[in-house]
Every structure is written in structure tokens, then in C-alpha cells.
Amino acid sequence: MRHLQTATLLAATLSTGLMAGLFAAFAYAVMPGLARSSDRTLVDAMQGINKAILNPVFMLPFIGAIPFVGLAAVLAWQGHSRPALPWLIAALVLYLVAFAVTSGVNVPLNDQLDRAGEPDRIAQLSSVRTQFEARWTTWNVVRALLHTAAFACITWALIVHGAHQPQHRPGGDAADHAPAVTAYPAGSPHTAAPSRDVRRR
Template sequence: MRHLQTATLLAATLSTGLMAGLFAAFAYAVMPGLARSSDHTLVDAMQGINKAILNPVFMLPFMGAIPLVGLAVVLAWRGHSRPALPWLIAALVLYVVALAVTSGVNVPLNDQLAQAGDPDRINELGVVRAQFEAKWVTWNVVRALLHTAAFACLTWALIVHGTHQPQDRPGGDAVRQAPAGTAYQAGSSLTAPPPREAQRH
């Protein structure tokens, strides 16, 4: 059970970290770079990115993180990692909220940009850009922060899981029972009483 918990936590942390890094890269590199470009370049680039990103390499960690974190919550609840449970629940909530932002704001904006058509044939590229860029950038920062917070919670949960060990049975193997009829015990300096013949003298 503990090995399954560890593997699930690692997979969930890795998936969430990949998403946090992706959206953060858009926030501090991709979109600031495109902001300096022309209307045609931004619209054309984002249309291309939105098509290219719909592939298994992206979809597997993006959609797979939620069931992985959910399984980690269940295993922690039933296993030996209860101290990590609050951090796992927090990560799950943060990821679900981030997914809601993506599906509720960023994806509709992507679809809106795709419906605008070929940039070479759009008459008012400035209007198309204005309707897309500012809102998309703002909510991308929000989801990047949410994914990063979820990643931090999972990282801490993994640390807690690794440092928390199941409690041993009372006594464990530290003290062993002495054979019946003897007075010797492990770690004791007591010796058996002298024979009765010696006591008579």
C-alpha cells in the first residue's frame, strides 16, 4: 500500500508541476514576447499554438492529474499518510479551480480566436486581438498561480509522506522476552538467585 501511495503522489506531483510550468511560461515569456509583436503575428501564433497543444503529451498530464490527486487523497485517508491529507485535499481543490478557469475562460477565448479565421483575411485584426489578448493573459496568470499552489501543496505532501513512518508495535523488537523460568532479561544486570543448597549454609 505504501509503495502505491508513493508512486501515486510522485505521478500527481509531476503532472501538476508540468502544468504549472507550462502556464507560468506563457505568463512570463510567451505572452510578453507576443505583446511586442504585430496583430497578425499574435493572432497567427496563438491560433497555431492552440491547435498544436491538443496532443497526448499535453492532455495526459493535464487531465490525468485530477484522478491521480484524487487517488492520492483516498490512499492517504485509508493508509499511513494521514498527516499529508490536508495538503492533498488543498491541491485537489486548487487544481479543480484552475481547470474551471481554463475550461470557462481560456478555452472559449481560444475558440473565439479560431473562429476569426485566417489572419491574412481578417480586416480588423486589432479588434480581434483586443477581444482576446488582455483577458486571456489575465486569466492565464490566475491559472498559473493556482497550478503552482497545487504543485507546492503536492510537493509538501510528498515530503510529509516520506518522513512519516508507520508506528511500530508497542515494545517492538527492542526488548525480548527471556525464556520461562529464568530471571534474565535483555538489557538487565539481574542474575538468577543461588541454588537452595547454597542458601542452607
């Protein structure tokens, strides 16, 4: 069971970290870069990104992190690495809030931008950009912070889990059950006297 929890924690850490890195990259690189571009470039780029990102490479960690973190919390609650449980619960709550931000704000804004049509056919590109850019960017920063906090919690849970694993000494069970040997100095009354048969020889 410990091996199952370790594997689950690793999967949860990896998937949560991938999402934190993705949304953080949009916050400090992609959107600031597009902010310096023209209306047509921003609208065209974001429409292309919104279509391209809907693939298994993105969806698997984005959705899969939730059952991974949830399963790790259940295993911890059952008694395997119980000290990691509070951090797992915190990570799950933070991730779910971030997931709600994406589903409730960023995705509807993406859909709204797609419905505006192709940039060459949009009469008021500046208006479309204004309705999309500021709000999308702000809430992306919010979800990036939430995902990063969730990643920090799940990483610490993994560390706590590793710290509370039983330590195996060289020799395994044989070393645990070996009879204790006490050394006494020569001439001590505790030293066993040689048998009479030995002395006769």
C-alpha cells in the first residue's frame, strides 16, 4: 500500500506542477508579450492557442491531478503517512478552486473570443480585445497563483510521506531477531567459567 501511495503522490506532484508551470508561463511571458502586439495578432494568437491546447497532453494532467491528489488523501487518511494528510487536503482544495476559475472565467472568455470570428472579418478588433484581454489576464494570474500554491503543498506532502517511511537496517528481519551479545571484560564475574572437561584436557 505504501508503494501505491508513493506512486500516486508522484503522479499528483507531476501533474500539478505541469499545470502550475503552464499558467505561470502565460502570466509572466505569453500575455505580456502579446500585450505589446497589435489587436489582430493578439486575437489571432489566442484563438489559435485555444484550439491547439485541447489535446490529451494538456487534458490528462489538467483533469488527472484531481483524482491523483484525492486518492493520495484517501490513502493518507487510512493511516499511510497520516502527517501528510493536511497538506494533501490543502492541495486538493487549492487545485479545485483553480479549476473552478478556469472553467468559470477563462474558458467562457475563450469561447467568447472564438465566437467573434476570424480577425480578418472582425470590424472592431480593439473592442474584442478589450473585452477579452484584461479580464482573462487577471484571472490567469489568480489561477497561476492557486496552482503554484497547490504544487507547493503536494510537494511538501511528498517530502513528509518520504520522511515517515520505515527505515530498514542492513540484514533485514534477521538483524532484528538476532540475540543480543554483551561483552564483558576479562576476569569479570559475569564471564562464564570454562567447563571441567575442558580444564582436564
